[in-house]
Amino acid sequence: MTEQLLKMGLIPKLSRDFEILEEVWGYHPIYDVRLRIDVFLRAKPHLIAEGFTNEWFGVECKWVEGINARTSKTTRLVWQSITYAQSIFEVNGSNVKPRFVAVFTPDNLSPSIERHLDTLLGLGLYGCVGKLYFYKDGSWGIKFASIYGRSSPDGYYISQKQLPKLRAGSV
Template sequence: MSEPALKDAFVRDFSGDFTIHKDIPGESLVEGKPVVIDFLIKPKQHLIDRGFDNDWIGVEVKYLKSYKLGEVNALAWQALSYAQSRFNVGSMQVRPMFVLMHANLSLNLQNAKNKGIPDDSSGVISFVERGNVGWIERDPKYTWRIGFGSHGYFNIKYGRAAIATLGIKRNAGNVRC
């Protein structure tokens, strides 16, 4: 599956649960440079009723050939930079609550060794969690789920996970904002 096909599949698979805006321009808060994120999504009311935070979420989609560090680094860095950006949605400027990586390979670190995710790539996926970057994936058991590192944030079957600040707590230096 190509990256454009992966993006089309994302819209098809998630549009029942999220309002999806594609190719949204914005600006890096750190560098002041223009950026464009693949998707900004917002949960629909039935998810909010089940505990999903009612805020904007960024999604960066990448087709990965493998779990090699260079590929995972590129995706993670792009997502992290978007978590530190503002985007234009109509007349509003929004900073995503968090940014999710979506790929053809699972980025969920539960059972990472069994999935063949090398330690260095696992470390990167775990590290960017502190920068409000997680993953979203289709899952046969849960239909779909969102998580950060090896922790679940929300799945369509059970709703919001117990860790209240997972993914949404901001960090700056050694301070949790």
């Protein structure tokens, strides 16, 4: 499977709850480079009413399969996502800094790669990076240290206290 197919499978699962923009261009002010994130999302009004942030956030998709050279790929994915969380993106003629960035990988990672990714996301939390995933019933979830938000057949769960604080310098 390619990253494009991974992304294309993601979009229909989120379209009920989020506005979706694909391949959004941005600029990293520290490194002075243009960049592009896979997906930019903003909660629709019904989800905002449940307590989800009304700010845009990013999703970076990465196909990871097997074990060989995958620790490097997942490390680069988290660093890429941290730099995206520090960037400014062009959305409908406005400059937008994402509230957070979530990584999205296949749900069948090797256990050692999954552990590695979880360890990296422990640091990623301080850079406003978390993980987007899906449950077997198709419901979505976004997790930082704990679950920030999720859908379910019965509605939504949002824990605003799990949304990471913006941090710079001594935390």
